Amino acid sequence: MSQHDMEIANQAGASFRADLNDALKALASTNSGPSQPTTPFPYQLWADATTGVLKMRSADNTIWISLARMDPYFGLTKAGMIMFHTKSVAPSGFLKCNGAAISRTTFGELFSEIGTTFGAGDGSTTFNVPDLRAEFIRGWDDSRGVDSGRAFGSGQGFSVESHNHLYGGTAIQFAPGANGSLVTGNTYSTSFYGGSETRPRNVALLACIKI
Incomplete structure (x- = not known):
């Protein structure tokens, strides 16, 4: 890591050479360091070693703009994605x-x-x-009205949409429950069928x- 104020002062030969080499090292390492360069310039690059972010100085020389994370993906994916x-x-x-x-x-x-x-x-x-x-991931309703009342980031339990079945040619409503009992009239039972959950084909x- 190396930084420099990018000003080469009038000095004797050996000192001049050392100062110039330090400035070149700073350029070669993108002004890397845990704190910002002491003398920033517009459009100057700074490799922030503390946050691991490559930054550029703004055109008006007032703030540092984060360009990308210095990771194998160069920050192309934002935190939280x-x-x-x-x-x-x-x-x-x-x-x-x-x-x-x-x-x-x-x-x-x-x-x-x-x-x-x-x-x-x-x-x-x-x-x-x-x-x-x-x-499974479900898109947030966000006031569309398809999945109303959902808080962002909230979980949702298992559910089967309300429906009825034909029995003897007449539509009858089955009461909630695994045995499929009738709401009115005689009580009948259906045999159990299926697994422990309802799901589509999927890959883990x-x-x-x-x-």
Whole structure:
């Protein structure tokens, strides 16, 4: 890591050479360091070693603009985004969506994105990532009216849409329950059929969240 104010002062030969070499090192390493360069310039690049983010100075030289995370994916995926992975372990830069409580400071960028939507952890130092194990994902209704009343990020239990069956050519309403008893008239029972849940065909992949 190396930084320089990019000003080469009038000085003797050896000192001049050393100062120039330091400036070149700073350029070669993109002004890498845990704190910003002491003398910033418009459009200057800074590899922030503390946050792992490549930044550029704004045109008016007032703020640093985050360009990308310095990870294998160069930050092309924003913190909080969900992806499915074809391995049983999360790739670098991601965590499993397993409901775990994680540090609010260590994973500060993720915490700033999702907050306590999926759990407040211990209430002060940790928060929870979403638990997507064995779950299907449903798009948030967002006032459309198809899945009304849902809070963003909320889970939803098993349900079968209300329906009736034909019996002897007459439509009759079955009461809730596994035995299919009639609401009115005589009580009949149907045999049990099926598994422990209702589901479509599917493939099991690992849900991961970008940190």
